Amino acid sequence: MYLEKGEEDKEGPPFEMSLGSGRYHALVGTNPIDVGAEIQIAKELSLECDEPVFSIDRANDPWTVMSWRKGTPDVLEEDPEALATSLGCPLPRREEPLSHVAKTLLRHVAWVEGVRASEAHRALEEEYGGPLSPGRYHLEDTPRGVRVSSETGDIGFADVNLSERLPNAIVYGVIASPGLDVFIVNRLEGGECIGQFAQPPREDSFMPVVSEIKGERSPERILEALGIPAEWFRNE
Incomplete structure (x- = not known):
């Protein structure tokens, strides 16, 4: 994420500061499980x-590049490394892991309460400006809501996008390792x-911490x- 000089003291999750050569600095997230933090x-x-x-x-x-003005995003069709260089803040090399967590196989799925799969599908198409490519997302109606997954094991920012497009829905984004550790x-x-449950607990999270989800306190429950x-996270 790139910001103007004078804004580098904002509190947030763990970031590495990359001082730019001009008007911009970069905050590089060090923890890949902070989905949505940079947004x-x-x-x-x-x-x-x-x-x-x-x-x-x-x-x-x-990689997805976005420009933000007064709280409004715009997806840019620009090469991220070229943009970073033009702002005076070259990106870290791609082969460098962000943290030890990056070495762990994490899978990301979402559950949306209060809508049907067809409504969630339309919301994602509106977000991306056209039909979804085959296999990008798998949306399944369940008795408790819509489950959103991907063949890649990572739904990216689909949970955040759905919560923006469906203001009356409650969205749960779940990120877990195969053993749920x-x-x-x-x-x-x-x-x-509005609430993050983490196991093990995370002292560095900038999101509101909660001790339970739907009255439950263990990953399995x-x-x-x-x-x-739970088996979905164990499928490689």
């Missing part, structure tokens, strides 16, 4: 800046994370309450 921080910073704030999502391939649930409403099979 939320870029949005807030853009409300205070006269010039755009840029965010680069490195969780997906290709790393287990994160973000409860999203209106595009904002939380997944059961959300209608997400």
Whole structure:
């Protein structure tokens, strides 16, 4: 994420500061399980800046580049490394892992309460401006809501996008390792994370911390309450 000078003291999740050679600095997230963190921080910073704030999502391939002005995003068709260089803040090399967590196989799925799969599908098409490519997302109606997954094991920012497009829905984004020893649930409403459950607990999270999801406190019971099979995270 790139910000103007004078904004580098904002509090947030763990970031590495990359001092730029011009008007922009970069905050490089060090923890890949902070899904949506850069989007939320870029949005807030853009409300205070006269010039755009840029965010680069490195969780997906290709990387997603966004420009933020006064809280409003715009997806850019630009090469992220070229943009970073033009701003005076070259990106870290791609082969460098962001942290030890990056070495762990993490899978990301979402559960959407209050809508049907057809409505969620339309919302994603509106977000991306056209039909979804085959296999990009798998949306399945369940008795408890809509389960959103991907053949790649990573839905990117689909949970955040759905919570923005469906303001009356409650979205749960779940990130977990195969053994559930790393287990994160973000409860999203209106595009904002209003509660994060983490096991093990995370002292560095800038999101509101909750101790239970739907009354449950263990990963297995939380997944059961959300209608997400624990086996899904173990499929490689």
